[in-house]
Amino acid sequence: MLFGKKPKALDPVDLAQLPQHIAIIMDGNGRWARRRHLPRSGGHAAGAETFRNIATYTKEIGLHYLTVYAFSTENWKRPKDEVDAIMRLLRDYLDEALRDMEKNQIHMAFWGDLSPLDPELRALCERVEFTSRKYDKCNVHICLNYGGRDELLHAARGFAADCAAGKREPGELTEALFGSYLYTAGVPDPDLIIRPSGEQRLSNFLLWQAAYAEFYFTDVCWPDFKKEHLLQAIHAYQLRQRRFGGT
Ligand code: FPP
16 A cells, blocks of 8 residues: 555654654645545645644653745646645634634744735735744754745845845854855754655755755655654654764
8 A cells, every 4th residue: 555554663762862853744745635536735735734733742752943835936836726725724723823822832933025915814824933933842844835946046145235234244154154144044954854754855945054964764644643653753863863964
């Protein structure tokens, strides 16, 4: 069977040695829906539910940073009704996040170019980000109209503009300074990037930040991804030896 696989018996995970930052490409919603003869929007709705469960669970286990790829700069190519359905799910989630903020205590932020979004959705993103800024133990980042290449261009333009304005000198550019122009400024790079659904590619996700990330792939589609799968990914990560180019 290709889908709905049960996770294997749980391997022990050392919760005291969690990665600091996990990033997830929430893939496989469409295939999950097709196999159930549902519209693609049904797959995204199930995917949004998985996101709620995984975000809650990462907070419970004490993960500091969770980032999810919700909508890429390329996803506008999808049929309008599918794009509208994803935007509706985001709006529903953000309304809920605003309502339950005190209970959840999660800081939420958005990475990407929000300018083409519907002004109401954009205002909601800004409101959620602003009102949740006081919670700093668990940080959830939603990549929305995000593309790694677009982010690099945005950063390069920002730095060039500061040079043109006399605030910076081209010669002072370092990795750290460049990082401060990225959407992800101030947030540690992801330690672990998870991609469900069997695909094994980065798809323009966190290109700069993924330089030394560990990857974990699973055949399970995102709507079927449970906390057991997350723990399996963390366990696999804990068995890796990270050398960052050293020995
Ligand atoms: C990729 O699967 C998924 C997306 C492009 C959309 C992800 C959106 C959500 C999970 C819902 C909204 C999110 C939040 C944070 C509430 P795919 O459609 O490419 O799947 P396929 O490759 O099987 O077709």
